[in-house]
Structure formats: structure tokens, C-alpha cells
Amino acid sequence: xxxxxxKLLSTLxxxxxxxxxxxxxxxxxxxxxxxxxxxxxxxxxxxxAPQPSPSSTLIQKVGLTDVTVExxxxxxxxxxxxxxxxxxxxxxxxxxxxxxxxxxxxxVTIAEKNVAKGTYAVYTVPNKESWDxxxxxxxxxxxxxxxxxxxxxxxxxxxxxxxxxxxxxxFTITFDDLTNNSGVLGFLWEDVYVGMQFDVPTxxxxxxxxxxxxxxxxxxxxxxxxxVYFKTTNKDVNKAMTWIDKAIEMSxxxxxxxxxRQQALIHAKAGDKEGAIIAAKxxxxxxxxxxxxxxxxxxxxxxxxxxxx
Numbered sequence: 001x002x003x004x005x006x007k008l009l010s011t012l013x014x015x016x017x018x019x020x021x022x023x024x025x026x027x028x029x030x031x032x033x034x035x036x037x038x039x040x041x042x043x044x045x046x047x048x049a050p051q052p053s054p055s056s057t058l059i060q061k062v063g064l065t066d067v068t069v070e071x072x073x074x075x076x077x078x079x080x081x082x083x084x085x086x087x088x089x090x091x092x093x094x095x096x097x098x099x100x101x102x103x104x105x106x107x108v109t110i111a112e113k114n115v116a117k118g119t120y121a122v123y124t125v126p127n128k129e130s131w132d133x134x135x136x137x138x139x140x141x142x143x144x145x146x147x148x149x150x151x152x153x154x155x156x157x158x159x160x161x162x163x164x165x166x167x168x169x170x171f172t173i174t175f176d177d178l179t180n181n182s183g184v185l186g187f188l189w190e191d192v193y194v195g196m197q198f199d200v201p202t203x204x205x206x207x208x209x210x211x212x213x214x215x216x217x218x219x220x221x222x223x224x225x226x227x228v229y230f231k232t233t234n235k236d237v238n239k240a241m242t243w244i245d246k247a248i249e250m251s252x253x254x255x256x257x258x259x260x261r262q263q264a265l266i267h268a269k270a271g272d273k274e275g276a277i278i279a280a281k282x283x284x285x286x287x288x289x290x291x292x293x294x295x296x297x298x299x300x301x302x303x304x305x306x307x308x309x
Contacts, residue, residue, distance in 0.1 A: 053096035060175040062183040063202030065108065067175070069185070071100035071122075075170045081190040082126050093143045094124045094187065095171060101139050102185070109199040110135070111157035120154060124187070124194075130160050131187075133196045162193040180233075203233065220250035220259075228262050237270045248279075257286035257295050264302060277308045 053074040060067045074096040079085050086092050094100045099121035108115050120135035123144070137152040138145060167190055174186035176195060180202045184195040210226045218226075224247040230240035244263045251259060260283035268276035280299045287295035 055097075056173075058173060058175065060178070060183065062175070062178060062198075063180045063200045064106070064205050065200040065202070066103075066105035067183065067198075068103040069101070069122075069173050070103075071171075071173055072096040072098070073171050076167065076190060082192055083128065086126055088127050089125065091144055091148065092124050092126060094122045095173075098142050099136075099139050100173070102135070104198075104200075106201060106205070108201075110155040110196070113155050115155050115198075126161075126192075126194075128161065130158050131194045133157050133159055133194070157196060159194045159196050162195075164188070164191045164193055167191050220247045223247035223250065224259055224262065227266060231262070231266050231269060237266065240266050241270050241272070255282070255286055257283045257290060257292065259283075260286065261295060261299065264299070268302070268306065273306055277303060277306050280306070280308070 051072075053072040055070070055072050058069040072095050082088065101119055102122055103119040104115065104117050106117050108117075115135060119139055120137060121139045121141065123134045123136050125132040125134075133156070134153050135155045136145075137154050138149070168188045171189040172187075174188065176184040176186045177197075182197060182199045184197050187194045187196075206229055210229070213222050214226070223243040227240045227243035227247065230236060230243070244259070244266050248255075248259055248263055260279045264276045264279035264283060267273075267279060280302050284296060284299035284303070287299060
């Protein structure tokens with residue numbers, strides 16, 4: 001009986017020691033973890049505040065070319081700008097913060113020089129009477145490059161300074177004087193406006209598209225679009241007349257007043273006044289059914305001009 005009690009007591013003692021050790025280890029672990037928590041610094045809270053020169057992105061379609069400008073916009077804030085904050089005769093980042101960048105989706109032409117599609121930094125040298133404007137192939141600078149490399153200038157042109165009758169508080173870049181074949185990149189700040197023209201290869205791309213479509217099986221819309229483009233750009237009017245007549249023929253089951261309107265204008269341009277009057281009358285009838293007052297007015301004016309009875 002004593003042996004059994006002794007063994008039982010020994011077992012209980014060992015078990016108690018194990019429990020005590022485990023508890024001590026857990027307490028030690030908790031203390032260590034708390035100490036670690038105290039020593040690890042929490043990241044500082046980030047404050048949201050407006051930037052002094054907010055960023056801006058412009059996207060413009062010029063003909064068939066997508067042009068994108070990314071830049072930051074500083075404000076005057078009571079300061080004199082050109083000749084002071086922005087010195088004359090020195091290269092300027094043309095904005096604030098990182099490079100002002102322009103991206104072309106196709107090749108373009110600037111000052112009669114071909115510029116391959118891609119992204120470029122825009123640098124300028126402002127002067128009192130004119131600015132030099134440069135596209136620079138390295139776009140990863142914060143402001144001006146540490147060392148300017150003339151071999152990275154892909155295009156350079158000079159533009160006249162135009163004085164405005166008022167101040168523009170915040171530096172602004174615009175797309176102006178848009179046509180199917182060109183645009184002007186405008187820079188406005190203080191009382192200054194400067195514009196850089198660029199040309200896009202719209203005609204080349206449209207003609208390639210027309211040639212490709214006409215090799216296949218063009219539908220009525222393709223004939224219509226090709227005819228209108230030829231009329232608008234003063235190309236072969238006889239070919240335009242053939243195409244618009246084909247578009248009308250293919251859409252007899254679903255006649256469109258604007259198809260007949262273009263047929264009237266193209267026939268008139270080709271010298272076929274009789275055919276123009278017939279098409280204008282049909283366009284007028286369909287426009288009245290569609291209650292399109294704009295086309296009703298245009299067709300009536302054309303019929304009067306052509307002496308229709």
C-alpha cells in the first residue's frame with residue numbers, strides 16, 4: 001500500500017511540475033510578446049492633403065490619332081511668372097513636378113520632322129517674344145535632366161508668344177484648332193499663349209483603310225463612308241458618286257435621309273444638278289417622316305438654290 005501511494009504521489013508531483021512549467025512558459029511568452037509590441041513602432045498615419053500643383057491628364061482624338069498629355073499645374077499665387085519665376089532663356093520643365101509628357105498613338109510631324117509614335121517629355125525655353133519647344137525622348141526625369149543630351153531631342157520648333165488680355169492663374173495645356181489632319185498644343189499661363197502645331201497622317205491611314213475594305217465585300221455603310229470622305233477631302237468626285245449610288249442601292253429596304261442628302265451633295269458637286277434634285281427631294285421626304293428639322297431645312301435650302309420646282 002505504501003509503494004502504491006508513493007508511486008501515485010510521485011506521478012502527481014511530476015504532473016504538477018509540468019503544469020507549473022507550462023504556465024510559467026505561457027506567462028513568459030505573454031510578457032515577451034507585450035515587450036515586443038511596445039518596441040515595434042507603428043507606421044505614422046498618412047495625411048491626405050491637396051497637392052500645390054495638381055496633376056492633370058488630357059486625351060484628344062486628332063483625325064485618327066490619340067494624343068495624351070500628362071502634366072502638373074502650378075498657379076501664379078501672386079508671383080510674376082515669365083522672366084522671373086520661369087527665367088527667360090533657360091530650359092523649363094513646362095509645368096511642375098515630373099516631366100510633362102505627350103503620347104502619340106501614330107507617327108506625327110512637327111516642324112516638317114517625322115516623330116515616331118510613342119511618349120516624349122515636353123521641354124520649353126521661354127523668351128519674351130517666342131518660345132523654343134522640344135520633345136525629348138527620355139521621360140524619366142524629375143524636372144530637367146541632370147545632363148542635357150541634344151541627341152535625345154526628337155523635334156524642336158519655335159512658336160511666337162501671343163499676349164492675352166487677362167491673366168490665366170493656373171498653368172494650362174490645351175488642344176486647339178483641331179482639323180482631321182492637325183492640331184495645336186497650346187500653353188497658357190500668366191498673360192501668355194504659345195501654340196505648337198503638329199500634323200497627323202489621317203489621309204494616309206484613311207486611304208489605306210478604304211483600299212483594304214474595297215478589296216473585300218464592302219457593305220452600304222462602307223460605300224457611304226468612302227464617298228463622304230472623298231467629297232469632304234476634294235478627291236475623285238466621280239468615284240465618290242459611284243460609291244454613294246451603290247450605298248443607296250444597297251439600302252433600298254431601309255432608306256436613310258442622310259444617305260440621300262450626301263447623294264444630293266455629291267451629284268451637285270459632280271455637276272449633275274438633275275440627279276442632285278431627285279436625291280434632295282427623297283432626303284426631304286424621309287427627313288419629314290423622321291421629324292428631323294435640321295435635314296428638312298438643309299434640303300429645302302438646297303432645292304431652292306438648285307432651282308427645283
